[in-house]
Structure formats: structure tokens, C-alpha cells
Amino acid sequence: MRALAGGPISRLPQLLEAMVTVGSDHDLRRALDRIAENAAALTGARHAAVSLPDKDGPGELITHGPSPATEQPAGAFLEVPIRVQGKLSGTLRVTGKDSGGGFGDGDLHLVRVLATQAGIAVSNARTHAAARQRRRWIDGTASVTTALLAEPDTRSTTPNALTVVAEQGRDLADAATGAVLMPHPEGGMEIVAISTVLSEAVRAESEHARIPPQSPSVHQIRAGLAVFSDDFGGDPRSISPLSRHYGPMMLLPLRSSGRVLGALALCRKPGERRFSHTERTLGTQFAAQAAVALVLADRHRDREQLAVFEDRDRIARDLHDLVIQRLFATGMLLETARRKAQLPEVAEGVGRAVDELDATIQEIRSAIIALQQGPAAVPGLRSRVLREADAATPVLGSRPSVQFVGPVEARLDDEGGRELLAALAKALAEAAPLVPAAARPARIEVVVDALAMLPDGRPAVRLTVSVPAAPEALTVWERPL
Numbered sequence: 001m002r003a004l005a006g007g008p009i010s011r012l013p014q015l016l017e018a019m020v021t022v023g024s025d026h027d028l029r030r031a032l033d034r035i036a037e038n039a040a041a042l043t044g045a046r047h048a049a050v051s052l053p054d055k056d057g058p059g060e061l062i063t064h065g066p067s068p069a070t071e072q073p074a075g076a077f078l079e080v081p082i083r084v085q086g087k088l089s090g091t092l093r094v095t096g097k098d099s100g101g102g103f104g105d106g107d108l109h110l111v112r113v114l115a116t117q118a119g120i121a122v123s124n125a126r127t128h129a130a131a132r133q134r135r136r137w138i139d140g141t142a143s144v145t146t147a148l149l150a151e152p153d154t155r156s157t158t159p160n161a162l163t164v165v166a167e168q169g170r171d172l173a174d175a176a177t178g179a180v181l182m183p184h185p186e187g188g189m190e191i192v193a194i195s196t197v198l199s200e201a202v203r204a205e206s207e208h209a210r211i212p213p214q215s216p217s218v219h220q221i222r223a224g225l226a227v228f229s230d231d232f233g234g235d236p237r238s239i240s241p242l243s244r245h246y247g248p249m250m251l252l253p254l255r256s257s258g259r260v261l262g263a264l265a266l267c268r269k270p271g272e273r274r275f276s277h278t279e280r281t282l283g284t285q286f287a288a289q290a291a292v293a294l295v296l297a298d299r300h301r302d303r304e305q306l307a308v309f310e311d312r313d314r315i316a317r318d319l320h321d322l323v324i325q326r327l328f329a330t331g332m333l334l335e336t337a338r339r340k341a342q343l344p345e346v347a348e349g350v351g352r353a354v355d356e357l358d359a360t361i362q363e364i365r366s367a368i369i370a371l372q373q374g375p376a377a378v379p380g381l382r383s384r385v386l387r388e389a390d391a392a393t394p395v396l397g398s399r400p401s402v403q404f405v406g407p408v409e410a411r412l413d414d415e416g417g418r419e420l421l422a423a424l425a426k427a428l429a430e431a432a433p434l435v436p437a438a439a440r441p442a443r444i445e446v447v448v449d450a451l452a453m454l455p456d457g458r459p460a461v462r463l464t465v466s467v468p469a470a471p472e473a474l475t476v477w478e479r480p481l
Contacts, residue, residue, distance in 0.1 A: 028125035029062065035092065035118045036064035042114070043078070043107040045094035050118060052082065052090035060090075078103040080115045084122045092118055130278055137282040140172040145293040162193035165254075165264060165290045170195045173266040173275070173283055177246070179206065180254070181221075182262040187213035189221070189263060198269075202245055211240050217251055221263045226284050227251035230274045232267060248274045252287035256295045264290065324361055331357040355443065359401040381409045381417045388421060389446060392428040400428065401443055406450030411461055416479055420448070420463055423477035427465045454480060 032050045040048040045065070052060040079093040092115040097103060147164045162180040170178030177196040181189040189211045196203055211218055216237040217227045229235040232249035243249075247270035254261040264287045268275075275283070334354050341347040382404060389400040412420065424446065431444055445466040452462035462478040 028121060029060070031121040031125070032060060032062040032118060033064070035114050035121070036062050039092060039094050039111055039114050040064050042110045043094050043103060044098045045078075045103075046096035046098060048092070048094045050082070050090065050092050052122065076102060078107060078111055080108070080111050082115045082118045082122070084119045084126070089119065089122060091115075133278065134282065137172055137286055140168050141286050141289045141293075144168045144290055145296070161294060163195065165294070166193045167195040169264050169266050169283070169286060169290070170197075172286065173250070173279060174268075175266040176269045176272075177202075177206070177265070177267045179265045179267075180262055181211065181265060183222075184210055188215065189218055191265075192262075198245065206242055209240070209242055215239050221251060221253050222260055224253050224255050224258075224260055226253060226280070226287075228275065228280055231270070233270060246270065247272055250275055250280060250283050252284055254287055254291035254294070256288070256291040261291050261294065263287075324364055327357055327361050327364070331361075359403075359443070359445075381412065381420075384417075384421055385424060385446075385448060388424050388428065391425075392432070392444075395432045396428070396444055398443055401445045403445070403447045404450070405447065405452075408448050408450040408461065411450045411481060412479075416461065419479065420461070420477060423463055424465075427463075427474070427476040431465060431467045452478065454478070 032052075036048040036050050039045065047063070047065040049064070050060070050062040054060070076097065077093060077095040079091050081088050082090040082092055092111055094103065094107070094111060144164055162182075166178040166180050168178075169175070176198055177194065179191050179195070180193040182192045184190040191206055191209050194203060194206050196206070220227050227237070227250070229238070229249045230247070232238055232243045232246040235243065235249075246267035248268040250264075250266045252264045252266070254264055264283075266275075266283060331354055334350050334357070338347050338350040338354065341350060385404075386402055389402050393399045409417075428444070428446075447462075447464045447466075449462045449464070452460045454460050459481045460478050461481065462475060464475050467474070
């Protein structure tokens with residue numbers, strides 16, 4: 001584009017055309033490039049530059065034409081300020097007039113108009129960028145809430161839920177690492193979930209790393225205050241060895257209803273741009289909303305668990321009020337039939353059926369106890385006891401009868417459960433030779449009693465095994481509580 005001859009009036013059509021062209025472009029860099037190009041063309045300058053310094057980053061420097069090798073003599077350049085919403089934000093400079101002379105008042109007016117247009121373009125671009133950025137953070141917050149509430153087993157203290165927060169926060173903040181920290185029982189805070197693009201060595205070093213309680217950052221987080229740093233590695237507030245891996249950092253409290261659940265750390269690599277004021281504000285809002293989502297997910301799971309417990313109670317009541325009563329009545333009828341039976345083999349067969357019903361009633365009662373108690377201290381202990389009984393069936397000729405008395409799983413820890421199972425397996429293996437071949441199939445009875453008492457009056461869990469050939473039940477294992 002060549003400069004038009006004449007004064008400012010003759011160049012007005014070209015100026016208007018330039019303003020329309022710039023105003024229709026929503027890309028800031030292209031708009032500034034056109035402003036530099038038109039500034040050079042309208043003023044007959046060999047070089048034009050738009051400079052927009054940014055305290056949060058390198059800013060923008062758009063140039064047009066060959067850069068002057070040396071500083072031009074006095075009067076050979078023209079520079080005007082670019083203001084964005086009344087604040088000085090940069091400059092528009094033209095250098096080296098083609099005619100070899102200086103820039104006149106007409107050139108100054110034209111450059112000022114273009115500088116005003118540049119300010120408008122910057123303002124519009126920043127407004128659109130801020131709107132897009134806010135929309136992105138809002139969408140990210142919504143996706144975190146959706147992910148947490150859609151996860152059936154999510155709790156605010158489980159890694160899955162917290163990893164969702166760390167991953168989404170890292171992505172939204174364009175950070176290298178996102179990590180969730182929770183209070184440690186011994187003081188300070190501990191990293192419980194991490195998402196990072198750094199090496200596996202850094203990830204391994206970070207997992208379950210602790211920030212000591214004397215850290216100033218910990219005190220600020222516990223007070224519900226965010227911590228910001230432009231250079232985490234060199235920040236005197238940082239006493240964690242992990243800080244050497246990072247530059248700009250945001251440590252944001254996960255706070256809900258006045259209670260600080262933990263913190264979200266978003267860290268960039270050393271030398272990367274600092275977090276802007278807008279990013280700090282959006283990050284703080286994201287952390288607050290994530291904390292609310294974690295609490296909602298926790299309550300959602302509690303409601304689901306309560307519904308499961310209510311269903312277990314209903315099943316237990318139905319088993320007790322309906323199934324056991326009917327089985328008991330059926331057993332009474334069979335017992336009456338056994339007494340009236342004329343043939344011995346009929347009476348014997350009915351008697352075995354009655355015994356089977358009695359054993360079934362005992363097992364149903366054990367199942368009712370299991371349904372009514374809370375989460376087991378040793379998950380699956382009852383199932384494993386029944387599995388041991390099933391495994392011994394081929395050797396014994398019949399499945400042992402198993403009865404549980406009291407809340408067995410709630411009274412035994414992992415070690416106690418393993419000891420009980422080992423003692424049961426040994427007892428069943430030793431019981432097989434005691435049963436005469438002529439007496440098979442024979443019913444061996446196994447009782448796991450969580451309400452047993454020792455001779456000195458202490459409560460205990462006792463395992464007994466009754467073998468038909470033995471005169472009485474044998475206590476094969478017991479453990480004081």
C-alpha cells in the first residue's frame with residue numbers, strides 16, 4: 001500500500017478504509033499488523049511498530065517494514081500513545097519518512113487516529129478473550145461437578161474424585177502440574193492426588209509428599225487464603241523440596257461453608273508466564289466450586305449408601321418375618337409326620353429333612369445379622385468361611401452346617417480373620433478321618449460365635465466344630481476381644 005499524496009483530507013478515504021478493515025478483524029495480532037501497515041502507508045514511513053508491553057508476559061510487538069539499523073536523526077520518527085479504556089497500554093511509532101523529511105501535523109493526526117483504533121482493537125480483543133476464558137473455566141467447573149456426581153463410589157477423600165479436580169484444574173490453568181493437598185494427621189498437608197506433564201520421577205517424588213506444618217503457605221491455606229507466587233522455587237515462603245521444579249504457582253483453598261477441606265496447587269514450569277489477575281480470580285472461584293462439588297458428591301454417596309442400608313434392613317425383616325417363620329412351620333409339620341411314620345426309613349428320611357431345615361434356619365439367621373450390621377471390618381469373612389465349608393464337602397460326603405452367632409466381621413480384624421480361616425481349614429481336614437465310612441454322609445457342624453465368653457469373663461470369638469463321631473463339640477480356635 002503506497003501513501004497518497006496531499007494533506008490529511010486527501011488521505012481521509014484511505015484512513016476510513018483502514019479503520020473499517022481493522023474493525024472487522026477479531027484477531028488482535030492481525031488487527032495490529034494492519035494498523036502498523038496503514039500507519040506506514042498513510043505517513044509515508046519506511047518502518048512502523050506497535051508495542052504493547054504486558055506485566056503478566058512478554059506482550060506484543062508488531063512491526064512493518066525493515067527495522068531501522070540506527071536511530072534516526074531528530075524529527076525523523078513519530079510516536080503516539082495507545083490507550084485502552086483510558087490507561088496507557090503501549091505506543092504506535094513510525095520511523096524514516098520516504099521523502100527524507102520530517103513528519104508533519106497531518107501525519108500526527110493520522111497516527112493518533114490509528115492509535116485510538118488500536119486501543120479499541122486491544123480492548124475488544126481482551127474483552128473477547130476474557131469472556132472465552134471465563135466460559136472455559138465455567139465449563140470446566142461444570143464438568144468437574146458432573147464427573148464427581150456421576151461417580152457412584154466418589155467421596156471427597158478418595159483419589160478418584162480428587163484426581164478429577166487436579167486434572168481439570170491443571171488443564172484450565174495451562175499449568176504443568178495440578179495437585180490436591182489434604183491435611184495430614186501429624187500436621188501440615190499431604191499431596192493425595194496429582195496430574196502432571198512432568199517426568200515420572202517428579203510424579204513419584206510428588207506423590208504423598210508433605211508440606212511441613214511450619215510452612216507459611218500451610219498457615220495461609222488453613223486460614224482460607226490463597227497463596228500466589230511468580231517464582232515458587234525462589235519464594236522464601238516455600239520450604240518444600242518440590243518447589244525447585246516450578247515457577248509461577250497458585251495454591252488455592254478448597255473451601256466450603258467456611259470449612260477448608262484442603263488445597264489445589266496449580267504450578268507452571270520455571271520461566272513460563274506468571275498467572276494473570278484474571279487467572280488468579282478464576283482459579284480461586286474454580287477451587288471454591290470444586291470444594292462444593294466434592295461435598296455434594298460425598299453427600300450423594302451417603303444418600304446412596306443409606307438407601308442400600310435401608311434395603312438391607314427390609315430384606316432382613318422379610319427373611320425373619322416371612323421366610324424363617326414358614327421354614328419353622330414346615331419343620332413342625334415334618335416333625336409331626338416323622339413321629340407318625342410307620343416305616344423306619346421314612347421316619348429317618350423325614351428326620352434328615354428336619355435337620356436340614358434347622359441348619360438352613362441357622363444360616364438364614366446368620367445372613368440376617370450380616371445384613372443388619374454396618375460395613376464389615378473384614379470384608380467377605382462370612383463368605384470365606386462358607387467357601388471353606390464348601391471346599392471340604394467332597395471329602396466329608398456332605399456340606400458342613402455353618403452357623404454364625406453375633407457380629408463376627410465387626411469383631412475381627414484382618415489378622416484375626418486369617419487365623420480363624422486357617423484354624424477352620426485345619427479342623428475340617430482333621431475331621432474327615434474321624435467320620436466312619438458307614439456313617440457318611442455325616443453332618444459336621446461349624447459354629448463361629450462372636451458372643452462367646454472366656455472362663456475369666458472376657459468376651460471372645462470362638463470357633464467350634466462338631467463331628468458326629470466325637471462326644472462333644474471341639475473348640476478349635478478362640479480369640480479374646
